[in-house]
Amino acid sequence: MTNLIEFQDVSKSFPVKHGTVDVLKNINFTVPKGSFTILFGPSGSGKSTILNTILGLEPPTSGQVQVNDVDLYSLSSDQRAKFRTHFVGMVTQDNYWVNSLSVIDNVALPLYLCGYRRMKARKLAKKSVENVHLERYLNSQPTVLSGGEQQRISVARATVKSPEILIADEPTGNLDTKSGNEVLNLLISQTGNGAGTVVMVTHNPEFLDYANNILHIKDGVITQENNYDGEVK
């Protein structure tokens, strides 16, 4: 089993008015390649900080974050930006869009940032939107879509360049059960043999059954429950 992400003695503190707050306390965990990993814990436990650290947006106070056996924070800011473009896709609880662009251009945005030509990027974006069955909205503004539809478009954008890692931060948090399950199934379809690795943050215990690698986090401390045997449940 190959580990795609490895946290080694990672701590993260934030300065506050009087001293510092330790959000991550010397944590160690691994995310195997192809796994469906869930980061589970209550609000304020440090889940989003871990995701931001994996994304290269939050340098740890101490410790090392290895992605694909490369020390992520040995890379420059621009190189980490390129890492997010090439290697990572992201779905968040709240949907963010470039409001002036249509659905197809928003989905094509990660490809534009990779240097794709407009025609090719839009072709791939269209295919990705078709995968989430929302091709009728290709030329609409994303903000006119419902929450569930926006989240599915967000998955289309995150997967348009078939990233190695798909990060999902409470992707079903604002959705009803039906829409939530649709989004979850789309995420699960990204993992498995030969496909990407999903790291999802949730505090919904119902989703734990879908995961084969569970990271319980509480007060900045992690315990790992790895059931990954190369197969997705």
Added chain:
Amino acid sequence: MSKKNQASDDRKTALVGENDSIRPTILVRIAFSNLFYKKLRTTLTVIGVVVGIGAVVFLLAFGYGLRNLVTKQVVDSNSIRTIDINQANPTLLALDTATEEKIEAFNDVESVSRVFSYAGQVNYNNSKTGVVVFGTDQQYMDLNAFALTAGKGVSLKDSTTAVANTSFLKAIGIKDPQKLLNQKIDLTIQIPKDLRPEGMEGDIESSLKIVSVVESGSGSELFVSSSVFTDRNIDTASQAKILVSNKEAVGDLQKRIASLGFTTASPYDTVAQIDQVFGVLNYIFLGFGGIGLVIAVLGMFNTLTITLLERTKEIGLMRTLGARKKDIRRLFVLESMGLSFLGGTFGVLTAMAMSKGVDGFLNSLAGSRGLNESISVFSFQTSLVSQVIIGSAFLGLVVVYFPARRAAKMSVIDALKG
């Protein structure tokens, strides 16, 4: 490179990809999408720039137009390329054939017309009148562009004809210039004894036919062919007019002629003085127009800052998706340059339209008072228009500096939180 290092580089390449980034054309497209997404705000900001740039261009074009009108009154297209030469000291320095040849040999000299000027006396209808007689050639007459009062043209074809000025008419008591045409006059040209060539005794006596009448000088003047003098071996002229091949060479040539000991003057000097005066006037106009421009700049700065504050989540999203700081900075720069370029272009067009209106009004006003010649008090030189449009785009660069820097430096996580 060792196998271990090679593997490490391969893993890093897999992580960050090749050295590729967003294409400029796509960045421009996104910038313009952003601009036109908020149509009202963009339109109002562009109108602000149009007013500012339009005011500057309108006033500067007015300044240039006035300068051109004044310059046109002073010199025509040919006379700006002329140099008048006078003898500083006739007894020491002769303006003779040898000097003429020397000057003709200078670079950029197209022609040299010498002028002999002597006092004379005209006997007409048994009445004697004093005149100044100028002996010269056709080139000199053409370059002076005398206004013709009577006759078919200012012609000095041979030594039997003369051109009179209107003051001469008054001196001999003729009111209608046409009545003098083809009239014979007896002219006596008084040559001082020390300037007479060997063998010449007495003054020059000549019977001449008046072929035209022109506006020239305040005293009585007669223009005759220089052959009246040269045929009698008089070789020392009092002045000369040089035609230069291009006006840029005038200054240099004046210096070279002055180095021979002559004094020089040129309409080019007058034009330079006119340029100097209108240069100052244009700075004053620029100051007035600049007030509008400053307001436009503040409007643009305000728009860009509001845009930045409104779009922090968008900036956070783009950075999360992999946009580099410089991509965000470039996006803002393009939006700002787009605003100022549109403002600059429409500003110039607005100024042109307004100038047409003002010209039309002035010409109709002049027409109603019997003046049929159409004039324009504005001049839109290509250099002015292109400089303003390029300058306005540059203005966009300056205005966007702080908002773009702030956008690029924004923390991604804070930006996503909005």
